Amino acid sequence: MDTAYLIETVIKVVVILLVFSALAGIGTYFERKILAFMQRRLGPMNVGPYGLLQVAADGIKLFTKEDIIPTNVVAPIFKIAPVITAATAFMAAAAIPFLPQFTLFGYTVHPIVADINIGILYILGMMGVGLYGPLLGGMASANKFSLLSAARGAAVFISYEVVTGLSILAPIMLVGSLSLVDFNEYQAGGIGNWIVWSQPLAFVLFWIAAFAETGRTPFHLIANDHEIIDGFGTEYSGMRWGLFAIGEYANMFFLSFVIPLLFLGGYGDGTLLGALGLLAKMAFFFFFFLWTRAAWPDVRPDQLMWLCWKVLMPLAVINVVITGFIMMF
Amino acid sequence: MNNEQFNNRNVNDSYYLVDIKDYPTDGWGKFKRVVKRTFRGELFVGLWVVLREMIKFDIHTIQYPLEKMPIGPRYRAVHEMKRLWESDTERCIGCGLCEKICISDCIRMDTKIDEYSRKEVSQYTINLGRCIFCGYCAEVCPELAITHGGEYENASEQREHFILYEDMLTPIDTMKAGKQLEFEGFGAITPHEDERMKKTPLAY
Numbered sequence: 001m002d003t004a005y006l007i008e009t010v011i012k013v014v015v016i017l018l019v020f021s022a023l024a025g026i027g028t029y030f031e032r033k034i035l036a037f038m039q040r041r042l043g044p045m046n047v048g049p050y051g052l053l054q055v056a057a058d059g060i061k062l063f064t065k066e067d068i069i070p071t072n073v074v075a076p077i078f079k080i081a082p083v084i085t086a087a088t089a090f091m092a093a094a095a096i097p098f099l100p101q102f103t104l105f106g107y108t109v110h111p112i113v114a115d116i117n118i119g120i121l122y123i124l125g126m127m128g129v130g131l132y133g134p135l136l137g138g139m140a141s142a143n144k145f146s147l148l149s150a151a152r153g154a155a156v157f158i159s160y161e162v163v164t165g166l167s168i169l170a171p172i173m174l175v176g177s178l179s180l181v182d183f184n185e186y187q188a189g190g191i192g193n194w195i196v197w198s199q200p201l202a203f204v205l206f207w208i209a210a211f212a213e214t215g216r217t218p219f220h221l222i223a224n225d226h227e228i229i230d231g232f233g234t235e236y237s238g239m240r241w242g243l244f245a246i247g248e249y250a251n252m253f254f255l256s257f258v259i260p261l262l263f264l265g266g267y268g269d270g271t272l273l274g275a276l277g278l279l280a281k282m283a284f285f286f287f288f289f290l291w292t293r294a295a296w297p298d299v300r301p302d303q304l305m306w307l308c309w310k311v312l313m314p315l316a317v318i319n320v321v322i323t324g325f326i327m328m329f
Numbered sequence: 330m331n332n333e334q335f336n337n338r339n340v341n342d343s344y345y346l347v348d349i350k351d352y353p354t355d356g357w358g359k360f361k362r363v364v365k366r367t368f369r370g371e372l373f374v375g376l377w378v379v380l381r382e383m384i385k386f387d388i389h390t391i392q393y394p395l396e397k398m399p400i401g402p403r404y405r406a407v408h409e410m411k412r413l414w415e416s417d418t419e420r421c422i423g424c425g426l427c428e429k430i431c432i433s434d435c436i437r438m439d440t441k442i443d444e445y446s447r448k449e450v451s452q453y454t455i456n457l458g459r460c461i462f463c464g465y466c467a468e469v470c471p472e473l474a475i476t477h478g479g480e481y482e483n484a485s486e487q488r489e490h491f492i493l494y495e496d497m498l499t500p501i502d503t504m505k506a507g508k509q510l511e512f513e514g515f516g517a518i519t520p521h522e523d524e525r526m527k528k529t530p531l532a533y
Contacts, residue, residue, distance in 0.1 A: 038379035042390040295375040311363070 012113050016093055024249035025055040031290050038294035065238030072142035073235065081140060081232075082240045085133025085247035089254065092126035095119035096257050097181050099278070100270030112181065119180045120172065123258060124164060127213055131157040133247060134215075134222055138232035149231030152301050153222040159308035160212035160219075166316035167205035170323040171195050171262060180258070184266035196263040201319045203263040205312055210255045212304065214248060217293035221301050256285035400479050402513035405462045408455055409478040410498040411512070417504050420474035423448040427466035427475055435459035436466060453494035467512070476512035 029044065029052070036043030044051030069075050096119075097112040116122060131153065138150025172178060174195065175186045187193045196203045212219040223231035230236075233244050260266055260281035268274030299307070353359045391398060400406075411420050423440035439452035467476045475497075499509045519525075 034383070036390075037383040037386065037388075040382055040387055040389045042388055042392070045390075045392060291376060291379065294379040296372060 008109070009113060012111070013094075016098075016113065017090060020090065020093065020250045020253055021246060023253055024246040025059060027249040027252065027286070028058065028245065029055050030286075031293070034287065034290045035294050038291070059242075062239050062242035067240060068237045070142065070235055074140040074142075077136050077140040078235075079240070081133050081137030082236065082243035082247070083133075084136065085130055086243040086250070087247075088126050088130040088133070089247040089250040092123045092130075093250070093254050095122045095180060096254060097184065097261065097266070098257060099275045100267040102275075115179060115181055118178045120168060120178045120183075120258075120262070123180075123254075124161075124168070127251065127255075128157070128161055130247065130251065133244065134232040137236070137244070138222075141232065141235040143235050145228040145230075146232050146234050148228050149222050149234075152228075153232065155301055155305055156212055156215075156219065156222060159305045160209045163205055163308050163312045163316055164209040164213065166313060166320060167202045167209060168262065169316075169320050170202045171199050173320070173323055173327060174198065180261050180266070183262055184268075187265040188269050190268070191265065194263065194265045199263070199319070199323070201315060203259075205316050205319070206262065207259060208312065209308075210259060211289075211292070212308070214251045214255060214289065216252065216289050218296050218299055219304055220293075220298050221304065224298060252286060252289050253282070256282045256289070259285050400481070402479075404479055404481075405464045405467075405477040406479055406481045407457070407477075407483050408466070408497050409476050409480075409512070410453075410494060411474055411476060412499045412501075412504045412509060414509070417501065419450070419498060420472045421450050421453070422472055422474070423450045424471065426469045426471065430465045430469045432463060432465060433459045433461050450494065455492045455497070457492050473512065478512075 032054070033043040033051070044054040047053040047057045069078060094113040095116055097110075097115070099111040101108055101110045103109070134153040135150050135157075138146040138148075138153060141147070171183070175183050177183070177186075183195075187195055211217070215222050221227070223233055228234075233241050236244065257278070260278055264281050265277075266274075267278040353362050412418065413420050423438065425438060425440070428436045428438050435456040435458075437452070437454050437456070438450060440448050441451045443449040462477070464477055470476075503509060
């Protein structure tokens with residue numbers, strides 16, 4: 001492994017970490033603002049112009065708050081759980097091509113940390129490991145609501161992971177690769193080549209599963225404020241809770257990148273316009289996460305499991321079978 | 330007399346009962362319901378409603394310390410004592426009606442005869458810890474001397490900062506500048522009071 005590659009990788013890792021940690025903070029600002037506008041409120045207005053520095057104020061608060069480890073918790077697990085959530089979210093980002101490759105000062109940069117040939121499998125696996133954050137955090141917390149949240153988390157994650165995997169299977173069969181770069185090249189020919197046209201059902205299923213993956217509103221039952229306080233986050237304070245939040249928002253951003261890359265052509269042919277297109281698609285999907293939170297009610301855990309196992313999973317299986325037959329003949 | 334006017338509560342004739350079907354009991358019926366709900370697009374109605382509100386940007390927030398709602402003249406906040414427009418002296422004549430009518434027994438006044446042989450208020454306090462802001466004192470006052478003000482931002486280190494007569498009295502410089510706000514609310518005379526005045530009937 002030569003030194004230039006090592007330095008480049010380290011720089012890319014640091015950039016992604018910094019950019020998406022900051023984006024996670026700004027994401028909370030966007031969420032509060034958009035939710036507020038949809039509910040005819042103004043949202044944060046007092047810190048900085050239009051409340052822009054609210055992110056900094058929240059950050060200072062989270063960083064300087066006392067780190068409380070309650071008496072009855074299982075301390076080592078309690079301490080490690082938020083780190084799992086945040087770390088797996090960022091680890092999943094390693095296989096995501098955020099932009100097309102570009103040349104900077106005569107040096108060609110690939111904005112992907114590791115172009116591994118099992119990219120999608122790796123991303124889904126890493127996001128699946130992220131389950132251990134809420135699960136362990138909730139179980140170690142010595143709090144009934146946290147425990148409920150952990151139980152719900154396990155049920156939800158098992159349910160939707162099946163749908164995620166099966167729905168993504170059909171596009172993978174079409175493309176014949178697990179690398180997101182290959183996915184992008186498969187769709188590089190323009191809007192007509194997007195996988196969403198040939199696999200609309202897989203697109204919708206993956207999108208629905210993404211909501212369960214990130215625990216966003218229709219499936220926000222592992223940390224449902226009006227039922228179980230903050231779920232697994234109830235006993236957490238300060239930066240440990242902040243890590244949970246960063247993990248959640250980073251996950252939203254990464255999934256907002258993954259969905260366009262898989263189904264909507266990604267960055268297309270790799271021009272500047274294509275790169276901006278990817279960012280625009282990412283922005284739309286992130287906005288949609290917030291939009292649904294303002295518009296839709298939550299479902300019960302049993303409803304979610306019913307939906308995943310009895311509706312979405314059969315549909316995904318049928319989709320895979322039909323795709324297989326069409327490819328065969 | 331019949332009960333029709335009580336049974337028919339003037340409900341508009343265009344009202345109708347929503348047609349809610351019975352819940353399905355068998356599997357096929359449930360399946361049909363799921364399919365129907367899936368493709369009816371109700372979720373998108375919800376999405377459209379919130380997006381419409383966001384685009385219209387009809388914000389109802391009042392940024393409180395900077396902006397304030399106008400409060401009604403009948404609002405009953407901390408009491409004020411008014412001065413006479415003619416002479417800038419206090420309106421209170423020390424009749425003691427407010428002390429008498431106060432149902433939570435929080436007004437205390439002390440009067441004395443001053444050097445012009447007129448009744449003068451020497452002590453006047455309202456215990457705001459007991460006051461329920463019922464407005465009886467303002468209503469009963471024959472001189473419109475004690476009224477309720479609109480000042481609801483009365484945070485202080487202690488409530489006693491609001492209860493002394495001097496604190497409630499219109500400051501003399503405000504009075505001299507002609508800035509005393511006349512009370513329009515509870516117990517005040519109504520705008521058409523002059524027209525409603527009748528001569529005392531003397532011709533028995």
